[in-house]
Amino acid sequence: MALALAYGVLAHLAAAWRSDLLSLAALLALVAMLLAAPIAARRAWSWLVLPLLVGAAFWLYGAGHAGVPLLLVPVAFVLLIAWMFGRTLRHGRTPLITRIVLALEGGPDAPLAPELIAYTRALTAFWAVLLVLLALLNLGLAAIATPDGLLASLGVTPPVSITRTQWSWFANLANYGIVGGAFIGEYAWRSRRFPNRYTSFADFLRRMGGLGPAFWRDLLR
Template identity: 35%
Template structure:
C-alpha cells in the first residue's frame, strides 16, 4: 500500500507549491482561496492528532478539517488565511517537540528505526536523531513566528506566497542541507534512502502508538 502511494505523495509534495505559485502569479484565483489547503492541513492535523484508529478515522478527521476550514474562509476569509500557516507550523513544531519528553522516543529516531526495520542504531546516530528532532521543531517554530509577522504586517497575497510555496522551499533546503551533512559527518554508518523514509511514514504515520526504547549498539554499520 505504501509503495503504491509513494508516486502520489511525491507528485503532491512537488506539485502543490509550484501550482500554488503559478496560480498566485496568474491571478486566476483570489489569494484567499489559495489559502484553503493550509486550512485543511491545519485543522486536519489538529483533529488527526487528537484521534486514534484506522485510516478511515483519520480520513474523517481530515474531512472535518476541510469543512471547518471552508467555513472559516467563508465567514472570515482574510483572518482565516492569515491564521492557517501559523496553526500549521505550531502544530507540526509541537509534534516534534512532544516526542522529546522523558520516556518518549524522538520522532526522527523513531522514523530512522522503522526505516531500518528495527536494525540496531549506534549511540552516535541515536544522539544525532534526537538533536535533529529538536532542530526540526525549532525550524517550525521560526516559521510560525514568521507567519505571525506576515499576518500582522503584510498582505494576504504575501501570506499565501510564504505559506504555500516559500515555506516549503525553506523546508526542502533544510532537508537537503541536513542530508548532505549527515552523509558526510556519519559516512561510516549505513543510511537509508529518501524513498524508504517516505514509505515508512506512509506505512506507520507520524505518531507512535507505543514508545519502545530504541535499540543501541556501538558497532559501526557497513557504509551503503
C-alpha cells in the same frame, strides 16, 4: 494531496488577486482537506463539524473577511508539525527522528550507537526549534501585510509593511523551500558525519518511502 495542492494554489491566487471569492474557495478546500479522512472513515463527528465549518466560511465571505483565516493557516500548520517533533523530546519518549532511524536500520530491537542516538535526539530538537521560528516569522509577516493583514484588519497601521502577494509567496511557497533546503542540507551533513549508510540521496528517500503509510501514520500519533 490534491486538496492540499488546490488549497495552496487558491490561497496564493486569492492573495495575489485580492479575491474574496478565491479566499472562500481556499477555505472550502481547507475544510475538505481536514475532514476528508474522518468522513471517509465514517466518523459521526466529522459530519456534524462539516456544516459548521462550511457555514463559517460563507459567513466570513459575506462579512468580507474570508482572507483573514488564510493568514493564520501557515502559522498553525507549521506549529502543529513543530509540536509533533517537540512532544517526542519529553522524558520517557523516543525522539521522532530516533524512531525513524530505528525503523530504517532494523527496527526497535536493533540498538543504535550512542553517538547516533545523541545525534537523532539533537536533530529532532533542531526541527522543533526551526519550525517554531518559521511559524513566528509567518505570523510576523501576516501581521504586517497590507492592505488586509492582521494588524490592518484591526485598524492598526504596521510600522513596516509588505504586500499581501509578498506574504503569500513566503507563506505558500518559500516555507516549503526552507524546509526542503534544511532537509537536504542535514542529509549532506549526516552523510559526512555517519558515512556509508546510504548509497545516495535517492536511496535514502526510497528507504524512507519503503517504511510504508502505516509506519508514518503511527509515527505521528
